[in-house]
Amino acid sequence: MILDPSTQIELFAAGGSDVDLIGTAPLPADLADAPAHLPPGLKLGTSSWAFPGWAGVVYAHRAGEQLLARAGLGAYARHALLGAVGLDRTFYAPLSAEEFRRYAWIVPSDFRFVVKAHAALTTPVDRQARNVAVTPDVDRFLDVRYAIERIVTPAAEGLGDRLGALLFQFPPLGLPYAREPQLFVSALGAFLEALPRGPQYAVEIRNKELLGPEYSDALARSGATHCFNVHPRMPSVLEQAEVLGENAWLSGAVVIRWLLHPGQDYEAARERYFPFDRIVDPDPGNRAAVAALLDKILARGNEALVIANNKAEGCAPVTLFGLVRELERRAQPPSA
Numbered sequence: 001m002i003l004d005p006s007t008q009i010e011l012f013a014a015g016g017s018d019v020d021l022i023g024t025a026p027l028p029a030d031l032a033d034a035p036a037h038l039p040p041g042l043k044l045g046t047s048s049w050a051f052p053g054w055a056g057v058v059y060a061h062r063a064g065e066q067l068l069a070r071a072g073l074g075a076y077a078r079h080a081l082l083g084a085v086g087l088d089r090t091f092y093a094p095l096s097a098e099e100f101r102r103y104a105w106i107v108p109s110d111f112r113f114v115v116k117a118h119a120a121l122t123t124p125v126d127r128q129a130r131n132v133a134v135t136p137d138v139d140r141f142l143d144v145r146y147a148i149e150r151i152v153t154p155a156a157e158g159l160g161d162r163l164g165a166l167l168f169q170f171p172p173l174g175l176p177y178a179r180e181p182q183l184f185v186s187a188l189g190a191f192l193e194a195l196p197r198g199p200q201y202a203v204e205i206r207n208k209e210l211l212g213p214e215y216s217d218a219l220a221r222s223g224a225t226h227c228f229n230v231h232p233r234m235p236s237v238l239e240q241a242e243v244l245g246e247n248a249w250l251s252g253a254v255v256i257r258w259l260l261h262p263g264q265d266y267e268a269a270r271e272r273y274f275p276f277d278r279i280v281d282p283d284p285g286n287r288a289a290v291a292a293l294l295d296k297i298l299a300r301g302n303e304a305l306v307i308a309n310n311k312a313e314g315c316a317p318v319t320l321f322g323l324v325r326e327l328e329r330r331a332q333p334p335s336a
Helices: 005-022 065-076 097-106 144-162 181-194 213-222 237-244 266-273 284-299 316-331
Strands: 042-047 084-087 112-116 163-169 201-204 228-230 253-258 303-308
Touching: 005 065, 042 112, 042 316, 065 097, 084 303, 097 144, 112 144, 112 253, 112 303, 144 163, 144 181, 163 253, 163 303, 181 201, 181 213, 201 253, 213 237, 228 237, 228 284, 237 284, 253 284, 284 303, 284 316, 303 316
Parallel strands: 042 084, 042 303, 084 112, 112 163, 163 201, 228 253, 253 303
Antiparallel strands: none
């Protein structure tokens, strides 16, 4: 049990007025009944929550980034379709169990966090100098002890059942891993098998040449799952599923991250889509692919956590609204 009722009451007493000040926006009229009809086991969320442009979409009133960073999660977690969130700040520096516990106190018991592991764990030495999230003179790449002490244990203790998945996001890997995928697969498999059982681990890669049965077998041996990602560097999520087979989602919770529009890079997408208040570049192809993959995953009884980014189409929550409409369309019986 992670909740201290007295502390939770104090937290809401102190921050409740800010949460109420931000408020939670209602769903679009055509989705008013959608939460009752979502497939069991499906959680939808976005990458972080502190975006003022989401006023009228997620939040009832416009609020600045500082207020949203401090109190926005409480309003976000009240939204009828948002039952998960990507906790991205952990990619840049680990959090303590107490910091995770503060997040857990804010959200309902059925809410789930997808927590990014610190980038130092997933960035090889030859790429660390390019990554502001790691310290170049300290090699933590696939360091089991560091992972257990600074990443896994604090997240599991602080979030408890609200930890949906702990995500290891690898950057595009250079030589020697890209040339000899088995080197990476072997190192990854040994790393995952040394981690404590209990939390759901998910692995996200950006090298399509690493996709294959050896990689999915390494995940299956440790109970980890592949994070299916919509990204220009990767094949479609349906192609990822076809190459990897069901070993890629043998465990309970499978993460799908809809990250970036085809043909865009993050900086260009940020400039084009800011302030992230509307869909700018609809992506119906990936919407249909994500919905089809969800059908496969949920049909096996797995849980699915879908995390959308603003850079996917322009506004992450509206991207999720479109995905829900696609799921409802697919659920309709064919016309006579």
